[in-house]
Amino acid sequence: MNKLTLLGNITPQRFLREYWHKKPLLIRQAIPGFKPLLTREQLAELATHDDVESRLISHFGAHWEMRSGPFTELPPWEKKGWTMLVQGVNLHHDAADALMQQFRFIPDARLDDLMISYATDTGGVGPHFDSYDVFLLQAHGQRRWRISAQKDLSLIEGMPLKILKNFHVEQEFILEPGDMLYLPPHFAHDGIAVGECMTYSVGFRAPSYQEIGESFLQFMADSIELPGRYADPDLSPSRHPAELGNAMLEHVAGEISKIRFTRDDITIFLGEYLSEPKPNVFFESPTRSLSLKRFAQAAARQGVSLSRKTRMLYRGKYVFINGESFTVKREDKAPLTILANERRLEGKLVSTVSSDVLETLCTWHEDGWLKLGQE
Template identity: 30%
Template sequence: MNTIKFCLPDNISPEVFLRDYWQKKPLLIKQGLPQLAGMFEPDDILGLSLDEAATARLLTQNPTSQGDQWHLQQSPLSEEMFDDLPEQWTVLVQNLEQWSPELGQLWHAFNFIPQWQRDDIMVSYAPAGGSVGKHYDEYDVFLAQGYGHRRWQLGKVCDAGTEFIADQPIRIFDDMGELIFDEILEPGDVLYVPPKLSHYGVAQDDCLTFSFGFRRPNLMQVLDSLVDIATAEPSLFTPLLLEQPLQPSGQLEASSIAQIKSQLLAKLQSEQGDQLIAQAVSEVVSKRQYELLVPEEALDVSELEQALKEGAVIKTDYSSRLIYSQQADQITVFANGQRLEDISGCEAELLQRLADAQSLTYQDLLAADLPLETIMGWLENSWVWLDFDAQ
């Protein structure tokens, strides 16, 4: 049973947040994630940034007579890159939930937002004065303080006309307009920032800030996925029938284009079109952004059974993407960008429960009469993880 409280102030319900704040205006949530305070220390993140499998960046800020010049180094990072650093610098590491399933479980605090919109958990380490500059994001983000203190300033809403500083490796700007927020966050505090709102965070001391990002697919991703799926539909390869007015032999009439457009829209709005679009969107939003981290050690079936008998539970591994769609009485499950074709109704039901943030006990598996070999497959695919510390 999940006991993590929603990351919202006591006086704001999920309904009020989604109506009044989501993608509209920022919100400070004091002690929104108290579990995060002290979960990691700076050395943990600096050490992880050097792992060759980590997705990390080192950002340095060098003052010049013309203003600060930023420099960006991408992973793999090395210890030599940390020699002779300037006073202001930052290390960013993506996809933290892959390295810490316990951290990944904090996504439960945001279960009032559909989990298919989750991006990843990024951590930013900076010593006093470090930042990533004044910027905005195209997605929603909850900025959670895990260690130390960071001062956050929020300003204007940006748009396509926002001018960035030229010749910099990152998208930053000088003008945030009139400030609407200026406060220092303590460990456990969370700041929600909607898309396109300018923000600027500066470390006040050794500081770890965790970004829980949410984003939606863009139309190009959906169209690309739709085309891939449609190639398996033979009916779509049948040449169209069109009314043919008399016209010059070299001209493509606007009326012909209109007919083709009309038939295309009719196909998209048909039951077949609904199914194709549903699958295309499901595959896009369930795709992983990062390469799967293969565990060094794995349980065998007998060890798995023993752990479950002793109280361990199966939970969703949030380094993977497990979602489902439902049309009529049919549940379709997607994992890491793939539709799961050859699974039983029982397996689909249990995966649906996991996608809905439920845990599975040994008794659940016995009641479903699901072989433990099936669970082993889930573990090997990193769809789930085994929580030994469950009570």
């Protein structure tokens, strides 16, 4: 069991047993000597893109304001009290993606994205709580974190942000570059910039059961088969024309109760649901299209790797990628499992895959889901 500096030199097993979903963990120098991966100007440029989710939050005087990007103009860098939040930076930047990979001791099905928060002096988003686990890595400057395990999570009404009405500070820390704070879901916290600062937030997916249930019903709509049509050959004259009759209710209820779903249905649904990219994610096809033969030759030399934006999962005989699923043969399972876990497949292994898998890899390359080598 390897210890991770990232977790304060404790093992992932101990972290998950003692802290995950349970209590905060302050890790001094989780990444010693950490430097920002992007400058503030590069982050601001990213926030001008349509396919990047960004927000601008200001607290000037007693007034809170939030705007959604893309942004063509920001407040002056020297003006206090504002914050720029840029989501999914790992989808657009190699080094940010590499940082995310360090958190894969948590399953990919739960790992969400890397958000970068840039704040000028006194900037923040107010005392709040998240519905998911989060690691807060200080990248530049200092941020003062105040946290609380309070059960009162009521919010101030009429605000553009979800700000806690009654925030009671229990602990306080100042984080320096390389320091990291883990917080479990629903743990109240407030981060305030001490001078200009950047904080990297690694968040996790925690969909509500309501959202999962609604999505599952939509998924099942494509596979439901209820043959026949409603009929009532034994209908009696109606004494109350506007009343729904018992016979009709029971007949329809009986037909609907024939709908069944299996563990395979749940597996396929969950794999497609959790690998589905967010709506603002777009893939870019390669500038030059390759024939299957040319692709096979290049892949055998260079290997292949998943695009930063690709989400790939598997379970048993099923493979899921970017919201799609397919069944794999036993001999094809090993290389695709390696590709999903390592996010790369060496050329010598590409040379061993079946013609079906090779054709699939070629299609993924054409769609921008897969890259040759490290292109």
